[in-house]
Amino acid sequence: MARTNKTKLRGKRSAVDRTKQRHRSKARRKIDPMSQSYGPIGRAWKAFNQKLFGGELPPCLITLQRKKRALGFFAGRRFRSSDGTIITDEIALNPAHFAQRGAKRVLSTLGHEMAHQWQHHHGKVSRGGYHNLQWAAKMEEIGLVPSHTGRPGGEKTGQRMTHYVRPGGPFDRAADKLIAKGFALAYVERTTKAARKIALKKRQSKTRYQCAGCGQNAWAKPDAHFICGDCKLRLLP
Known part of the structure; x- marks a missing residue:
């Protein structure tokens, strides 16, 4: 009788183990770091292009790149298609800062670089990467306030610039809507x-x-x- 109970117990454990293994396999199949990382950022670019830039920006290549002392950068006409028929811009975001900054601040960097993209195609870019008055005015228009300190009262133009979000402005509303719909940074850097x-x-x-x-x-x-x-x-x- 005791042997029969042990056999039944082993059978139950085996069934439980098989169920757990199926769940783990199913969870692994759902993990797709590339599309889960780039997909939401690409959709955010499209949403901002419509909401903040009136659909004026051409499609671009979005990359995740580490660049020392940079949260992101824009490079106009950086890439071409393999057959040479298409030239496209690049917007890069630095994933090393994702964990400490959070979704909304990373989205604000995307908006910042999109303002550079807008100026590249519809304005006049200063030499040497200088953030000029035209760029600053576009930033203000979309609800990102240029500031060399990242706080109110900072200089609005300069060589190295950042920004802060104007509460209730166009960017603030657009970003909140994206986050409410499920935008998230799928992967952030681990730290020991x-x-x-x-x-x-x-x-x-x-x-x-x-x-x-x-x-x-x-x-x-x-x-x-x-x-x-x-x-x-x-x-x-």
């Missing part, structure tokens, strides 16, 4: 406990300060105080 400790120690030992006037940088401890010799303005972290 040791790497987090190293990053924290580095942040605590050195902070970048920037002059609010000319953009001059300096690095020092978090409690340092600097005055720009040219602008006579305080350097802000």
Whole structure:
């Protein structure tokens, strides 16, 4: 009798194990990192093109690339088709920052680079990658406020520029709608406990300060105080 019960128990366990294995296999079949990463970003580009740019932007190639000190970049006419009949732009996003920034801020970088794409095709681009007044005006129009500090009060034009989202503006509404419909960053970079400790120690030992006037940088401890010799303005972290 005891042997029969053991046989039945083994049979139940085997059935449970087979069910778990089927579930795991089904879950693995649903994992598709390439389409799950690029698909939502491509759909976001299309939505922003219609909502923020009136459908004026031509299709482009979207890539995920690491570039030091860059959240993203735009390169006009970067690629051609293999038969040479089509030339297309590139918008790149840096996936190294996805985890710390979150979906909406990454989408704002996409909008920032799309403003560059708009200017490339419908405006006049300054040499050397300078962010000029025309670009700044387009950013304001779509609800992204240009600022060299990423905060209110920053310079609106310059060589290295970022932005912040205007609450309730066109971008803010369009991004919220996308996220409500399920937009998400499917994959973000993993960090180990040791790497987090190293990053924290580095942040605590050195902070970048920037002059609010000319953009001059300096690095020092978090409690340092600097005055720009040219602008006579305080350097802000």
